[in-house]
Amino acid sequence: MTIAVIAMLCVLFVLLFAKVPVFLAVFGAAAVYFLLTPGLNAAIFAQQAITGTESIPLLAIPFFVAAGVLMNNAGVTQRIMNLAIVLTGRLRGGLAQVNVVLSLMMGGLSGSALADAAMQSKILVPAMVKQGISRTFSSVLTAASSIITPLIPPGIGLIIYGSIAHVSIGKLFVAGIVPGALLAVIMMFLVSRISKRRGYEPLRTNRPKAREIAGPLRHAVLPLCLPVIIIGGIRFGIFTTTEAGAVAVVYVVLLGLFYRKLKARDLLGGLKETIVTTASILLIIAAAATFSWILTREMIPQQFSQLIVGSIHNEWLFLLAVGAFLLIVGMFIEGNATMIVLVPLFAPIAATFGLDPIHFAMVFIFANTVGAFTPPVGTLMFVVNSITKTKTADFIREAVPFYALFGGFLLLLMFVPLLSTGLVNLLY
Template sequence: MHISAVGLGTIVLLMLLFLQVPVFASLLAGSVVYFSLTPNIPTQIIAQRFIAGIESIPLLAIPFFICAGVFMNYSGVTRRVMDFCEIVTGRMTGGLAQVNVLLSTLMGGLSGSNLADAAMQAKMLVPEMEKKGFSKEFSSVVTASSAIITPLIPPGIAMIIYGSIANVSIGRLFIAGIGPGLLLCVSMMILVTIISKKRGYMPTRTTSVKPAEFLSVLRSAALPLFLPVIIIGGIRLGIFTPTEAGSVAIVYSLILGVVYREMKFSHIISGIKETITGTASIMLIVGAASAFAWILTRERIPQQATELIVNMISNKYIFLMAVNLFLIIVGMFIEGNAAMIVLVPLLAPVATTYGINEIQFAMIFIFNMAIGCLTPPMGTLMFVTCGITKCKIKSFIREAIPFYILLFICLMLLTFVPAFSVGIVNLIY
């Protein structure tokens, strides 16, 4: 009875996801089916597990960093960082497309949300790119693809959720994300250069940057660019925890609002509202996924999966390739945070059995989930960007093929070259 109840609950979950029912509602529906078909289990456990799932101290960092990111936008930080990116990449082939990639990398250390980053750049940069002669499809793809960097650069929200589930140091995950983030940034800028040369997309400026001009722009952007240093340095030196770092980021963003004299009281109220809605959407998924994860644990699915995989696969690299393939497929259909809460308890213990470094596996997992945000049919980054830029999904997918290939190459480097994931962590710790 129990096995059939789990199976039926999973089928209901997948069907509702395919029908584009909200993720948290799909997860709760699958849990309700299980409890309805399983005798001697009080149904109120669903509510208990839902609440227990979001009563995690590390998860407090999520509303803090969301709020800090929103306040950063209102305080004029985004425009100053964009001006800095334009100075740095102005003479590179591809001009504004290079600005797009570098801005996502730098804003990853400020906002932590890939959807917020994609939406912001789709509104700010894509119209300017089209005026400069870039196609709508290419502009949209660069915007959505570069937003994948955001959850990899600390303080990514995905790292906070992964660390709280797998009991891995969030501070170490923050530092580990720098390697994959920079790898993706550099490789994406190289790809943008190659495509831009073929299509004749010109640099935004032909003259060299004067030292005085560079220093002026750098001075304007220096304070916001210093935030990731404060966060990582503070965590490493033990001044504050990753959770407390979020509150530090909020205070810092408010200080910048005062320094730049652009944030008004109405912006603070709007920022708090955006923080509440953004946090609520994430926490609903976290709570619902926690209830479903409890079901899987009760039925010993993780243990059975571990035994099955270990008996079938003897080599850790074959295991990692199988995991990559599985997670890419899962990421096409299931929202990343929900997939993480359900699958990390299943896969992380197996990875440990193979002797895979827990930080490296975390980065591989998060990178796979990031790729899922860009791939059809459920790619949230794709839909958010196209919804703003009015790019057709079919044209977007066709234009994105070189970027899909690039992401696969970067994933293989993370899989087979641990230094990209743990090199900086080992250096600092």
């Protein structure tokens, strides 16, 4: 490893720990490498950054971000929440169960854990507190349930991983359905146990009648068709992942007009938010492209692969090592930065061990997302706490059962590949 590479990595980690924005940290580290490497044309720096964003699949990001942003303005969120309330009203915990189900349903629409956490912190947490559920538990559950969202198509993390590792984004979309749904069921069971111990009562004691379900279901059926349209269209070759994003935007806008909820100012505000969010994501991807080029030039993935393969001789031990490493790294470094640095390193090694790329992708994405829930840098934790005014120390104490749940679920994802690949193999 050269002096330039060592200096680059040192600068990268110093800037990340100093909480410098991810794209600036990665660009800054890459710039140090170019400055310290004699004879290296600086124009390559710009070329790689630009080339990294010149990818057709990445066009899906602004489309799905726009669809997620416009949903609240189109009245979609409230309709889905009304359905979730009817479906889970008899379960212990009441609105706590609604919190989990809403994340599962919204996952097929928004694609962003942070967007889901922020939305539910504003809409559901105050209602949960009024129901008698503690503010701290409401905040923890909101952050925890939002981890379901990146697993459900069209999760932005799935698109970014697929672009970096050159894995089919359409297959990743399908792969996330079963793990996302299973995680929601397990989380609802945990919520039920905690609610029973604490006396959090259900919203209703009687079974809802057919007509009580029919009304909210009728109002929510059109929004819930969107994930089916996306997955079905991609699977049967009607449109690509990118075109599916455009279809999602058009569909949400038409819903907003049909419900007479989407005004011109809402549309303009949504587009502005989409531009800001997309720019931040693409800057990270541009930085990742430059960083990946440097790693490839220095043959670091190959050296790292030889080191891992030489010391670990079993694919299951490798998965355990990667999972543990990602959980530890996630405690200190933001998730997008982790993906940028580690996907180009670990994905080739996983292929060397013969691991299915879809299986490894789901393990990586879930472990990486859990990092956003853990201190001291957990972005989900800070977003929720800033909205609900919850103390970090209280959040961490309340989150212990969920840390255990996520650890167990990660092991399940590792050692039962069929959870990730079964539906993919069936459909493809």
